């Protein structure tokens with residue numbers, strides 16, 4: 066078998082943005098505005114990559130005149146049943162208007178009333194013709210001398226500089242100083258050295274068995290190409306992740322996973338069960354309660370449930386179809402096919418009756434069956450992702466995160482992702498300025514604060530760890546390139562992982578329910594699949610990327626399982642149910658965070674034994690719901706480290722659960 | 724399978740392949756475009772919007788309630804015009820974004 070024989074190419078910049086999606090474009094743009102040299106590494110091509118590929122028909126995070134940032138933050142906190150960071154929500158909410166203005170200036174068509182004002186669907190939701198929102202957004206990075214967009218490169222791992230130098234310093238990186246990625250269309254490894262890195266790789270789809278079977282497996286709501294890669298990189302570098310257990314299950318139109326909000330907000334559609342009952346009021350109105358409503362009705366034998374709107378006249382039906390064309394082309398195709406078939410049936414009936422037909426212009430009811438999706442992990446809808454502070458700095462110096470990759474602040478949507486991109490860019494720019502200042506100062510007077518990078522030269526990548534990581538990565542990739550291939554491929558292992566997660570970690574197939582023993586079984590299977598993955602062989606960079614995506618998902622799945630086991634309550638009933646722990650536990654109004662104790666930087670073959678995973682709880686600064694609002698500094702204090710709940714691999718990994 | 728190429732219309736410009744968010748397509752070098760990983764398609768229609776010739780069409784698999792129709796996309800004066808083709812029927816055009824849209 067020919068090996069891809071990767072050639073390593075080195076690039077340098079002031080700042081590296083990983084992922085040129087919504088948040089990444091905003092971050093790169095602002096970093097460049099500040100005069101910094103920026104490189105964007107993007108797995109696809111920024112013109113249509115990420116969540117915005119198909120488009121969106123609304124900006125879901127906006128604050129109408131007369132309302133303030135705190136109103137939005139409060140709404141998001143309540144929707145998250147109290148598990149979100151007030152400080153993070155507030156800092157994001159304060160910049161939503163700016164994000165909307167940014168899109169407007171880039172030419173995204175907002176609907177405007179006769180008075181020139183935006184047309185809104187509610188106090189926090191604006192209508193747009195967003196079918197081409199991503200090309201419009203991506204245009205902000207075009208033709209700028211200090212931005213270099215490197216496309217079709219799958220970022221694989223961070224590079225870091227070690228504090229004390231030498232191999233022994235592997236345990237704690239002094240600071241992140243770049244990343245290495247695989248070019249998908251040439252046998253090339255791209256190593257970017259940059260003293261500040263912004264991770265904007267989105268969330269993770271494909272951890273669970275998807276709703277749509279077999280050949281339609283990628284017809285899911287969240288982009289199947291967002292595989293949790295940024296989190297896997299963080300896991301391997303020892304970054305802290307938060308609240309992964311708050312999975313997102315979306316209530317969507319069946320088959321196409323198209324959002325229901327367009328019908329609900331636009332046409333006043335309601336959820337109805339098979340008996341025609343409008344059951345929503347019985348369950349409450351948070352995102353998770355609306356999913357629960359569908360599930361409970363279905364489990365009680367009152368399904369199928371549907372979104373019902375109308376009867377609608379022809380112009381209304383056309384407008385609705387159009388709005389889906391801006392966002393969910395498959396659903397629009399379904400509308401169009403359905404309309405055409407209905408018109409023909411009506412014409413045939415009219416011809417049979419000998420009457421002239423005006424059937425196509427008549428009123429017609431729109432009714433579409435709904436269902437919950439497989440669970441995703443997404444920091445833009447829930448609070449999962451990198452543990453970040455208000456400048457969107459992660460727990461690793463030099464590394465920032467924003468958008469769906471950043472935790473703590475749910476309900477971001479397009480505008481919140483942009484807002485966080487701005488904040489992360491400002492945080493990274495300040496950090497760079499600090500580094501520069503420090504480089505000028507005599508060594509020795511740098512404070513020992515963990516978050517402050519060790520004094521050192523600004524030229525990144527000279528540190529022992531950076532080259533060590535790179536050579537380790539090269540060796541690991543070589544291993545995938547040579548030797549006999551096993552009888553299974555990455556797709557087979559992906560299926561096995563999705564099955565394990567579905568059955569034992571609360572997938573759709575198990576009614577989103579799980580228990581401790583099941584989670585342990587899921588953990589064992591994930592580690593077993595991990596081992597098998599190391600025997601996989603790749604003939605092309607593209608197939609190597611496929612293997613890596615599998616490793617990313619497995620790494621995130623392992624942490625997710627540990628988080629699920631740790632939160633012994635049922636806080637978000639629509640998103641999941643911990644058997645034996647019905648309802649929320651007031652003692653668990655806190656964040657659950659995890660990280661690897663001794664970062665291996667590149668995926669270790671024996672993930673079960675080495676390195677141990679640490680979990681910690683930290684106070685949720687969400688008490689504002691019934692008290693004064695603490696600042697992040699008061700409320701976000703880390704709790705004591707305590708041993709993990711054991712996601713046992715074979716033979717109880719040392720350090721875990723110890 | 725969810726995108727279907729019509730080789731007789733394709734001019735091998737490579738636009739579809741250059742936008743696909745999943746890096747699933749191959750086009751250029753005078754060869755008609757094709758999908759390398761048909762089961763990996765998300766159905767986002769990015770390739771449809773990029774194609775200058777309506778040479779790539781989206782179809783909804785029967786497992787998802789599809790009836791065999793093909794959706795393509797063209798641009799007229801900067802506006803998207805979608806088209807539904809169904810076996811044995813006249814193609815029907817559907818303008819994507821007329822002026823002053825706001826009715827949903």
Ligand SMILES: Cc1cc2nc3c(=O)[nH]c(=O)nc-3n(C[C@H](O)[C@H](O)[C@H](O)COP(=O)(O)OP(=O)(O)OC[C@H]3O[C@@H](n4cnc5c(N)ncnc54)[C@H](O)[C@@H]3O)c2cc1C
Nearest residue numbers: 084086087088108114115116125220294445468469478479
């Ligand atoms: C189908 C759908 C419909 C939505 N509709 C709406 C709506 O109507 N209104 C609204 O406000 N919000 C909507 N949202 C939410 C909103 O679009 C997202 O929350 C937001 O765009 C997320 O931005 P992001 O930058 O975090 O992720 P993305 O925009 O997905 O960006 C992630 C980027 O990282 C790249 N990437 C991933 N891994 C790697 C890697 N290893 N190396 C390099 N690059 C990598 C990806 O290719 C992608 O470009 C919708 C989301 C979806 C999925």
Ligand code: SF4
Nearest residue numbers: 743764765767768770
């Ligand atoms: S529909 Fe989207 S994912 Fe599928 S081939 Fe076209 S661009 Fe790629």
Ligand code: SF4
Nearest residue numbers: 733734736737739774
């Ligand atoms: S964009 Fe259309 S014409 Fe160009 S290569 Fe693709 S299918 Fe062919």
